[in-house]
Amino acid sequence: MHALVQYIQSYLDSDKTPGGAGNIFWATVYILLVFAGLSVAVIAMNWLERKILAHMQVRLGPMRVGPHGLLQPIADAIKLLLKEDIIPAEADAVVFWIAPFIVVLAAFTVFVVVPFGPTHAITDMNIGILFMLGVSSLSVLGIVTAGWASNSHYPLIGALRSSAQMVSYEVAMGLAVVSVILMTSLNEQSTGTLSMIGIVQAQLAQQEWFLFKFFPLGLIGFGIFAIAMVAETNRAPFDLPEAESELTAGFHTEYSGFRWSLFFLAEYSAMIAVSSIAVTLWLGGWLRPFPNLLVGPTWDLLFSLFPGITFLLLAAMCFFNTARMPKHPLFKVQTIGLAGFGAVLGLIGLILVLPAVRIRVTDIFWFSAKVAGFMYLYIWYRGTFPRYRFDQLMKVGWKVLLPTGLALLVLTALVGMRTELWAELQGVWRP
């Protein structure tokens, strides 16, 4: 018993990820935490997308289920789970059954290497980014088989579209990623890394986000990735596989209930996953703003207060809106609910201000905040852009992004070599 407790405690002193420390207990805890957090994030994203999109479109969005529709995603989830699960008579039942699981599995497995902080990752792999790209590319298989197994025309076309789309954009995406990996090798040992944590640490060591590295090369690489990742996740304006107006619902037309919700879950967690890649590769991952410039205990304290303050602000917003609720008795439950929600948020905020929690959470907060920025972009795109046509999508992928990515790769290599050469001549390492 004591040995077990010690085994559990031993990890807390280490500065490794649970996987890195080989601690199975903490690895399990992390896995559960990540997946629970991911599910909550998907639910929250569902609500936020509806609300934000609604406000962009001069309407209110969900307002009925819970205060400001806060319980809407839960109601939706219940509805989906209770729905009849239909497998079309002519469908290939086994493949039809397996397909959503492939997609969800692929979407969730990538989170094994996502670094929420220097130690806050399930594990750190030597091939981290390669693993992420590889596993996320497996979700195409699920989509393709789902479309094929439905044995129906619209899903088939949706599946064909999505497989073509995802395969083509993976190439451009990979090139952009490789340019970052080149950048990580700009150190004294000239050793680059594929490890997600290593990439962030390289940004810390080189004292700038790779977004601004070799201006404008980093920016271009980021641009390529930012476009490709939207295509990769089949979101507007690249949402052709599920283009509502053309293919009804694309590859998941024939799916219903629980199986459909798996696709939904996978889509949103894939969005979070690719955003995590983008954040890790270009936006400094978990690093707070100006980690090299604004140093010292005061700044550390200030930035570590952010998570708590954010939650307190959200709580304050809730209370403010509670006060604005109509005083009619019909709104009583809603008012209490909103106040309760605000209280929960406030409590979380207070907990996050505690010094012991603060230190451990601040990295996660900055990472999540950056990812949330990307999530907002996804919604914004959806509100603004029309949909690309398939050939145009392919044109963008193969004729614009791919050549740009190749040129970027070569240029990054050249500039990097120049920098290394310069350092060699000077005899000093100057990143």
Add this chain to the structure above:
Amino acid sequence: MTDPTSLSPLDLETPDKTFLDANELVINMGPQHPATHGVLRVILRLDGEKVMGLECVIGYLHRGVEKIAENRTYTMFNPYVDRMDYVAAVSNGLGYCEAVEKLLNVEAPPRAQYVRVILTELNRMASHQLWLGTHALDIGAITPLFYTFRDREEILKIFEKYCGARLTTHAFRIGGLQYETYDGLEKDVKTFVSFVRPKIDEYEELLTTNRIWLERTKGVGKISGKDAIALGVTGPVLRASGVKWDIRKALPYANYKNFDFDIPTGENGDTYDRYLVRMAEFRQSLRIIEQAVDNIPEGPIMAKVPKVIKPPVGEIYHSIEAPKGELGYFIVSDGSTQPYRIRVRPPSFVNLQALEVMCRGQLVADVIAVIGTLDIVLGEVDR
């Protein structure tokens, strides 16, 4: 479908073989489909995503309006026309009332004419707004729909205040108007005009220079002016192909000849030009409304029409420029109280015929865009 191109050879690439010799995919789009604007059924023959040919199956909404007309009096039939193009009910009513008035050889008094023009132009804007919202939605831009519906609401409010109905208004009567304008109609209309003018810029801001919008609409569903005429296409679709023809100018009705407005035309006859033409028509409609609302004359609103409408024996064809194109009424009277025959020349029906020509050789996604840009209302196609 046939080859309507024998007269005007269209330079369309019709691939003889499919890619990889794969099977031709026949897809049935509709009648329950989010982008066919009702119950249009399109049978597409696809090579991958390329359209090899298509056939429209229509008639799902056929209610036999022309047959009904033969069993109703002229007055009784008036509300029925609203149900054809239900998003432009006022225009339908105008066309019908004017046709019967012509047959009776009476003319609506000037005051009625002015109110008619205002309401019809408002209706044209409402119809175009609905078109813009749904067309953009089909192409994947979901936001314009909500903007246009927000503004269309203001038009419908004016209709509701004037005649009590929002959609199927039954606004006009044979010989003029039934209702005197309510107090403040002018003010409401003026408020609306100043309200909606910046909103049109807002729609344009979202779409006109949007790269994806340009790529999705430029060069899509092209039809030359010659082909458009051969196919009988009218309205904004014809004008976008460069034919400067508008019945309001060519064969003026109501009192459109008193108003100063331009006929916007396009050059390429593609979806983007049709979009631009309709956007310009918004502004022209606003111009007409502004001129009309300041000059509504005083006077009666009803011409001297007998209580029982019995037009003399004869036949008449009268057409107006509905938001969708030439809306014609061919009425045969046998001298009784009921029309012997009423034929409606529906713009949507004829325009829809061009779908095949416009889509052949394009991609599936373009079919959606072209259906949207033709601005059809199935209630009018099927009658």
Add this chain to the structure above:
Amino acid sequence: MPDETKSPASPPPEGEPKPTADRPATPGGVKAASSGSVQSETKPAPDKPAAPATPPKAVAGAPATPAAAKPAAAPPKPAAPVPTPWDSPMIARLKGNYGSGIEPLTYLGQNYMVVDRSLIPEILQVLRNEEQFDYCVDITAVHYPKREKQFDVLWILYSFPRNERIRVKTQIADGQTLPSSVPIWATTNWLEREVFDMFGISFDGHPDMKRILLPDGWKGHPLRKDYGILQQDNEWVQINLGIESGQ
């Protein structure tokens, strides 16, 4: 329908159709037909002014202003115009070529010509190619069951260069066909199909002569005057419910 009495020159297709003489005659026959064969209860007696059934309906649409409220004070009858001959250079040319097969008329400022069936293919071709009527607005038909030539078929044509709209009209008997004008105006494809659908008039050479608005299995052609509006309902109820329709 075979015992048409009013038609003055019934047998020869080449002969003058004489619309001026024919026109006043038709309504009477028509009314008798429609009230007899369609349904009689909704149709008031044709020639009696202000039949008892009609005034309530008319009041609904009556003007609000008192000025126009005078009932039947100014009946439209005195002002009833009659078709007058229509003359223009184009008509002169056509007349020169086709002679008496064409009867050009004007009614309420609208020009139309009644053309003999045999001249139709040529006339349409000439109108399209030489007279620049490049836009076929509409094709439709009217059914006169009491006449020997039961159908009026109309082409409404418009010329963009001349800004002129005319109607071409011909009369055909039941079962007679017309040449398809799809090679002349592509637009007539669906319009002819609709005429076929509604009247059962076939067009020779049409690429795809089938029903358009009604389902393929539909019986009859609804816009014929002898097709009652209750017919379909009765039949459906009879077949599917096995009872008499209550309509």
Add this chain to the structure above:
Amino acid sequence: MNPAGMIPAGTNPPVATPFFFYLLAAIMVVGGVMVITRKNAVHSAMALITTLLAQAALYLMLYAPFVAGVQIILYAGGIMVLFLFVIMLISIERAEKERQFNKQWLVGIVAAAALGGLFIAVYTTTTKGRALFPEGRMTYGETQNTQQIAALLFDRTAGQYMFAFEIASLLLLVAIIGAVVMAKKRI
């Protein structure tokens, strides 16, 4: 997936145990058999994917995570998708009616038997007097695996495969261009 890639070599109990090897090998063999016995081409493709993934796991057992990752990206994620892409366009009904094995089965069996014999011969000669899983296995630091591969391929002194590598990539390029030329009617 096999977590071997996450654990640095030497510090932890090795995952490259015979149990995992036999498990993965069994999956691969079963998958391989299913690839050729399924009548439905998509099912075959699914079986092939399983085989490829098991193979990736085997690479992990060999402490070659980079190769495993590339295996997943290229074969399971990329090439198989293209396979499926083509298969889906083929009429399944027609394929199901066709005979599974044609006249070449005899030749096939002979070839397979020869190959199997070769494997056994190699196995018996090379492992003579040695255990199947030798103690002194390769212990490249897992954390440097990617760098090691790069060095092996491209390093001026340690690697001699640069030329061969580039030749191979050129060959692939030629194949791509050839495919495009053959598929497109006019370029």
